[in-house]
Amino acid sequence: MLLEFSARELWAPPCVCETAQSRIALPIMPVTLRNTRDCFSCDILEFHGPEGTGKTEMLYHLTARCILPKSEGGLEVEVLFIDTDYHFDMLRLVTVLEHRLSQSCEEVVKRCLGRFFLVYCSSSIQLLLTLYSLEAMFCGHPSLRLLIVDSLSAFYWIDRVNGGESVNLQESTLKKCSQFLEKLVKEYRLVLFATTQSIMRKTSHLREGPSSAFTHPSDAGVDYRPYLCKAWQQVVKHRIFFSKDDSKTSNQFSLVSRHLKSNNLKKHFFIIGESGVEFCSYVS
Amino acid sequence: MGLLRAGLCPGLTQDVVQLLRGRGIRTVVDLVSADLEEVAQKCGLSYKAGALQRIQVVHAFDIFQMLDALQDLRSTVAQQVSGSSGTVKVVVVDSVTAVVSPLLGGQQREGLALMMQLAQELKTLARDLGLAVVVTNHMTRERDSGKLKPALGRSWSFVPSTRILLDTGEGAGASGSQRTACLIKSPRLPTGFQETVDIGTWGTLKQSPALQGHPT
Numbered sequence: 001m002l003l004e005f006s007a008r009e010l011w012a013p014p015c016v017c018e019t020a021q022s023r024i025a026l027p028i029m030p031v032t033l034r035n036t037r038d039c040f041s042c043d044i045l046e047f048h049g050p051e052g053t054g055k056t057e058m059l060y061h062l063t064a065r066c067i068l069p070k071s072e073g074g075l076e077v078e079v080l081f082i083d084t085d086y087h088f089d090m091l092r093l094v095t096v097l098e099h100r101l102s103q104s105c106e107e108v109v110k111r112c113l114g115r116f117f118l119v120y121c122s123s124s125i126q127l128l129l130t131l132y133s134l135e136a137m138f139c140g141h142p143s144l145r146l147l148i149v150d151s152l153s154a155f156y157w158i159d160r161v162n163g164g165e166s167v168n169l170q171e172s173t174l175k176k177c178s179q180f181l182e183k184l185v186k187e188y189r190l191v192l193f194a195t196t197q198s199i200m201r202k203t204s205h206l207r208e209g210p211s212s213a214f215t216h217p218s219d220a221g222v223d224y225r226p227y228l229c230k231a232w233q234q235v236v237k238h239r240i241f242f243s244k245d246d247s248k249t250s251n252q253f254s255l256v257s258r259h260l261k262s263n264n265l266k267k268h269f270f271i272i273g274e275s276g277v278e279f280c281s282y283v284s
Numbered sequence: 285m286g287l288l289r290a291g292l293c294p295g296l297t298q299d300v301v302q303l304l305r306g307r308g309i310r311t312v313v314d315l316v317s318a319d320l321e322e323v324a325q326k327c328g329l330s331y332k333a334g335a336l337q338r339i340q341v342v343h344a345f346d347i348f349q350m351l352d353a354l355q356d357l358r359s360t361v362a363q364q365v366s367g368s369s370g371t372v373k374v375v376v377v378d379s380v381t382a383v384v385s386p387l388l389g390g391q392q393r394e395g396l397a398l399m400m401q402l403a404q405e406l407k408t409l410a411r412d413l414g415l416a417v418v419v420t421n422h423m424t425r426e427r428d429s430g431k432l433k434p435a436l437g438r439s440w441s442f443v444p445s446t447r448i449l450l451d452t453g454e455g456a457g458a459s460g461s462q463r464t465a466c467l468i469k470s471p472r473l474p475t476g477f478q479e480t481v482d483i484g485t486w487g488t489l490k491q492s493p494a495l496q497g498h499p500t
Contacts, residue, residue: 051441052469086407087445089471120411122404154400157439161397199439251474272474 042185044235046152047195048224049242054253054272055195056087058242059148061277062193064096066146067115069108072101078115078144080134084127084154088118099275117144124155124173131180138188147184151195152177153228171229178232200225236260252280286311291484293336316341340372347383347398354405361413375409379420381435388437396439403443419444445471461485 047055063081068074081088097112098104119134121127127149138144152174163170185192224241226233241256257266269280287310290298309315315336344350354375361372384402387395410417422435434441434449447469452462461484467477 050438052475056471085442086411087471089445092472095472122408151442157393157396157400160393197438197442199442201438251476 042189042191043237044182044185044192044194045238045240046236047193047240047242048198050198053242053244054255054270054277055242056150057272058255058277059150059193059195060093060096062146063093063116063148064100064112064276067112068097068100069112074112076115076143077146078117078141079146079148080117080119080137080144081148081150082119082121082127082130083150084121085151086120087150090118095274096276115143124159124177127155128173128177128180131177131184135184138184138190144188145190147181147190147192149181149192149194151197152232153196153199156199156227171231175229175231178229178235182235196228198224200227286313288312288315312336313341344383347387347402350377350383351398351402351405354402354409358405358409358413361409361415372415374416374418375406377406377417377419379422381420381422384436384440399436399440403440407443444469 047058049055059081063079064074066075066077066079068076070076093116094109094113097109101108117137119130121130155174159173160170163172181192181194184190224239237260239258239260241258243254243256245252245254252269252271254267254269257268258264270277271280272278288296288301288304290296290301292312304310304315307318309318315333316339342353344353357372357375380402384395384399387398389395406417406419409415421440423432424435425431426433434447446467449466449468451464451466461482463481463483465479465481467473467475469475
């Protein structure tokens with residue numbers, strides 16, 4: 001990866017991009033985050049849910065929203081997508097873009113994709129090293145404002161076995177990744193969306209978990225059991241739970257967004273069409 | 285199981301089956317491991333045998349044999365060594381449940397780590413080498429509700445990008461060779477689309493009437 005940047009760009013003060021920053025999350029999550037005053041520059045959001053509940057589709061929606069030109073309702077900012085489980089489907093992203101553009105010619109789509117950076121990682125060590133090396137990229141691209149990691153829990157079982165008997169050792173790489181992600185988000189004023197998979201059942205009689213119980217009364221309706229390292233639990237500011245209506249007649253998905261400090265809960269419904277996620281109703 | 289019979293593949297008529305039996309070739313494995321040039325000459329078979337020769341069968345009865353086989357395949361394809369049958373395009377694993385389910389259960393993390401390692405191998409083949417990877421999995425019942433769900437648990441459910449549920453056809457008029465295929469997970473298409481297939485003739489029947497309004 002050849003990174004070119006000038007010294008002037010390297011030392012650009014972060015506040016230059018703050019207006020773009022605070023605009024990102026508000027249009028994307030219309031009602032969810034509007035009531036909190038800390039405006040989401042430097043924000044870390046976690047998407048959590050079982051398989052098939054629309055987390056990756058929501059990431060395509062956010063990506064499209066960011067890379068589309070302003071004339072088409074986008075934000076014209078750059079996005080870095082880190083794919084850890086080979087899930088990313090370029091054809092799907094291009095389909096979403098084409099459906100959202102008023103005139104979808106190849107030139108416009110190419111320009112949008114020029115604002116999109118994709119990185120694959122196949123182990124947690126590789127993820128950590130990639131993050132270290134990407135710091136130079138954030139320096140050199142002041143319009144790179146959205147960082148996506150899909151998903152952060154992909155190496156969970158492999159890490160647990162590689163760490164032997166010591167829980168600290170098992171979690172050490174992910175802990176370093178979480179701390180470095182927090183540092184990147186703060187220094188370069190990014191918004192980070194990370195997905196974690198629901199691989200643990202909520203019942204208590206299952207296998208031992210390395211993290212202490214972070215259960216909360218409002219988690220009762222949601223199938224959530226924290227299993228990633230404490231360092232990650234601490235850096236997350238919003239947790240968004242995805243679920244799907246299981247009945248055959250409905251193809252509706254829902255998400256519940258929880259702001260962890262204020263414990264505000266918001267629920268939204270959406271469907272997934274050819275052009276990606278479409279929100280159906282707002283419940284405040 | 286694996287016995288050659290008429291209709292197993294296009295061109296395999298009863299006469300051909302008898303001819304092969306006369307040469308001591310009874311099962312699919314026999315046919316694939318035989319010297320097909322010789323067989324073709326003696327039995328007057330033509331390109332049909334060539335088609336069967338393009339299927340490479342590898343036995344793997346535990347996870348380590350499976351991982352070895354996949355790594356061998358990866359190095360073979362990566363070096364672009366082509367056998368007489370050309371390069372590999374499709375990898376079929378039948379079934380992944382057979383090698384993974386003995387590892388799961390209890391408090392063992394190693395089993396899950398091996399399963400995820402297998403998942404990574406398969407995904408590397410699919411993504412980096414551009415192969416189509418098809419795996420078969422079984423169904424189990426949920427402990428509390430008794431509902432049917434795919435085996436191998438939650439961690440595996442995130443691994444495949446597309447999932448098709450096969451079921452025996454039910455209802456009046458369903459004959460023994462009918463099966464339904466339902467799309468339950470897809471990165472690009474809406475789920476729920478269903479098709480009925482006749483495995484005797486390998487043709488499709490009418491679309492399920494309840495889902496005819498769905499876009500394909």
